[in-house]
Amino acid sequence: MNPSERIAAVISLECPDRVPLAPLLDHWAAPYAGITNAELMNDPEKRFNAVLKTAQDFRWDMTFLADTANLTLLKIGVPALMRLPGVDLPENATHQFDEIGAMTDEDFDVLEKDGVFALFSSLIPRIYPEMTIEQALMDIDRAGNEITEQGSRLREKGIEPAVGFIIPGPAFDYFCFARSVNKALLDLRKRPAKMKSAGKRYCEDMLGLAVPSAMQCSIKRVFIGLSRSSPVFLSSKYFEEFILPDLDFLIHGLIDAGITPVLHCDTNWTKFLPYFRRFPRARCILELDSFTDIFRAKEILGDHTAIMGDVPSTLLAEGSRDDVRDYCRRLIDEVGAGGGFILSSGCSIPLNARQENVLAMTEAVEEWGWYS
Amino acid sequence: MKGQLAQAFAALDEERVYRIIDECLPIPGDPLMIVHELSRGMEQVGELFKKDEYALGELIYSGEIFKGAMDKVKPFLKEGDGKPERKVIMGTVEGDIHDLGKNIVITLLECSGFQVIDLGVDVPASKFVNAVKETGAGLVGMSLMLTTAMDSMRQAIRFLEDAAVRDRIKIMIGGAPTSERLREDVGADFHGRDAIEALAIARRVFHPAKGGRI
Numbered sequence: 001m002n003p004s005e006r007i008a009a010v011i012s013l014e015c016p017d018r019v020p021l022a023p024l025l026d027h028w029a030a031p032y033a034g035i036t037n038a039e040l041m042n043d044p045e046k047r048f049n050a051v052l053k054t055a056q057d058f059r060w061d062m063t064f065l066a067d068t069a070n071l072t073l074l075k076i077g078v079p080a081l082m083r084l085p086g087v088d089l090p091e092n093a094t095h096q097f098d099e100i101g102a103m104t105d106e107d108f109d110v111l112e113k114d115g116v117f118a119l120f121s122s123l124i125p126r127i128y129p130e131m132t133i134e135q136a137l138m139d140i141d142r143a144g145n146e147i148t149e150q151g152s153r154l155r156e157k158g159i160e161p162a163v164g165f166i167i168p169g170p171a172f173d174y175f176c177f178a179r180s181v182n183k184a185l186l187d188l189r190k191r192p193a194k195m196k197s198a199g200k201r202y203c204e205d206m207l208g209l210a211v212p213s214a215m216q217c218s219i220k221r222v223f224i225g226l227s228r229s230s231p232v233f234l235s236s237k238y239f240e241e242f243i244l245p246d247l248d249f250l251i252h253g254l255i256d257a258g259i260t261p262v263l264h265c266d267t268n269w270t271k272f273l274p275y276f277r278r279f280p281r282a283r284c285i286l287e288l289d290s291f292t293d294i295f296r297a298k299e300i301l302g303d304h305t306a307i308m309g310d311v312p313s314t315l316l317a318e319g320s321r322d323d324v325r326d327y328c329r330r331l332i333d334e335v336g337a338g339g340g341f342i343l344s345s346g347c348s349i350p351l352n353a354r355q356e357n358v359l360a361m362t363e364a365v366e367e368w369g370w371y372s
Numbered sequence: 373m374k375g376q377l378a379q380a381f382a383a384l385d386e387e388r389v390y391r392i393i394d395e396c397l398p399i400p401g402d403p404l405m406i407v408h409e410l411s412r413g414m415e416q417v418g419e420l421f422k423k424d425e426y427a428l429g430e431l432i433y434s435g436e437i438f439k440g441a442m443d444k445v446k447p448f449l450k451e452g453d454g455k456p457e458r459k460v461i462m463g464t465v466e467g468d469i470h471d472l473g474k475n476i477v478i479t480l481l482e483c484s485g486f487q488v489i490d491l492g493v494d495v496p497a498s499k500f501v502n503a504v505k506e507t508g509a510g511l512v513g514m515s516l517m518l519t520t521a522m523d524s525m526r527q528a529i530r531f532l533e534d535a536a537v538r539d540r541i542k543i544m545i546g547g548a549p550t551s552e553r554l555r556e557d558v559g560a561d562f563h564g565r566d567a568i569e570a571l572a573i574a575r576r577v578f579h580p581a582k583g584g585r586i
Contacts, residue, residue, distance in 0.1 A: 083469060094520060185432050188429065231424075234427050235425065235426055291548070314551065317522075318522070350518075350519040350520065351519075352519055
């Protein structure tokens with residue numbers, strides 16, 4: 001099987017020839033390829049070359065295009081002030097978000113009535129005074145073309161690009177960035193109707209952007225960020241009332257268009273895992289970041305949804321090569337049993353991951369990942 | 373009022389909490405009772421969190437209700453009433469600006485009668501040392517989210533040792549990538565897995581006899 005076939009087999013819960021390997025790559029590509037993080041974030045060609053070198057050297061089946069370190073995408077996708085390497089931070093630091101609460105109470109009406117671009121027009125000048133919405137939209141258009149071109153260059157080298165579009169999350173996750181977590185959590189209690197009506201418009205518009213973008217670049221997988229909507233932040237009552245309707249809409253909308261949702265779950269989702277059985281079988285990837293119990297996920301969802309994960313960032317940064325190999329072997333044996341599993345890092349490979357630890361993931365799939 | 377206020381607080385019934393307080397405040401001698409009831413309510417919120425019935429959203433909301441309630445009560449308190457003696461320094465270590473977890477811990481500590489000196493985020497090691505010297509706090513909480521900031525945590529604790537103040541304080545660490553292993557590695561005293569554990573640690577540090585449950 002080639003990497004594309006291998007990934008397709010995993011998604012459809014058939015058994016591939018071996019466990020595919022697809023760590024979540026962003027900042028780590030910079031030190032590995034010998035460029036600065038500032039260059040990685042700002043220069044599309046250097047970013048692509050760093051991604052390609054990393055994915056080729058470590059013999060990955062699939063790689064992210066360091067989308068989560070792409071400054072253009074981050075600026076429009078995440079409505080929070082960024083501290084950037086080479087500007088506010090040393091050139092090789094990781095960018096960080098400062099949730100300044102740029103979205104006002106009135107902006108809910110703007111979003112509901114006029115949609116996400118009207119909201120972006122309100123938010124962007126508050127966060128980036130030097131930037132206009134026209135410029136942001138041109139940048140996004142350019143970034144879309146780059147993803148199309150880079151995805152096809154990756155495929156020429158036999159590597160599958162991971163996702164063709166990133167949805168920051170259900171509306172609540174977006175509002176957490178735009179309003180701040182505390183405010184958004186209070187909004188659920190103080191203005192529930194507005195959260196739902198504005199959130200519905202947000203999801204409709206994001207789906208309207210995601211489907212044509214994924215189609216245009218022929219990477220028919222779309223990332224949906226799930227962090228603040230997790231059971232760490234929300235009790236079941238609020239999850240069912242505010243998050244599930246958004247997820248139903250987004251996931252079904254993508255699947256109906258022939259696109260695979262990649263559900264990127266940050267923090268501990270163990271309590272909410274049974275909810276994922278409501279989504280269509282063998283049509284999604286559930287990506288876990290090591291805080292969710294991935295072995296429990298296999299028990300609950302193994303016959304229903306492909307699972308991707310979850311070598312912890314602390315292990316990659318602070319563990320030994322043997323620690324990583326042992327953990328990968330357990331993942332392959334238990335979560336990979338019968339297929340339906342992609343070996344990956346738990347969230348992004350951390351900037352200070354040891355090279356031999358990243359290589360240990362490759363060694364593990366090549367040594368123990370084959371299905372007889 | 374006794375029992376009702378704590379119950380309303382634990383149920384996060386904000387309107388009812390304020391209504392009960394409004395009814396009680398004109399009665400002499402009641403302000404401290406109100407504070408006590410609010411603290412009991414907060415303890416019940418913590419129990420519900422531990423039982424997984426509440427999540428961080430409920431903890432944060434309870435902090436808001438507590439602040440609203442205290443705004444009503446404060447004008448009726450005499451000077452020195454309920455003034456916290458137990459001081460805790462909190463900060464996210466240098467190189468990291470994540471503050472969500474730290475702020476939740478601060479809210480819980482303040483609602484539970486601790487005085488918190490919040491050093492903010494991206495806190496250099498020397499600032500922790502100065503704060504300990506200036507405030508005489510007995511507990512220092514250090515937070516991080518980035519694995520790349522672990523060295524800053526090590527350095528901050530080393531600075532506290534070098535400044536000869538380490539033996540007069542306890543240090544707790546927290547944040548997503550922290551662990552018992554990291555606690556040992558950096559030389560901290562406690563690792564809190566969540567805000568409720570951090571609160572229990574603070575109680576244990578300041579009231580060892582009562583033994584805050586962790």
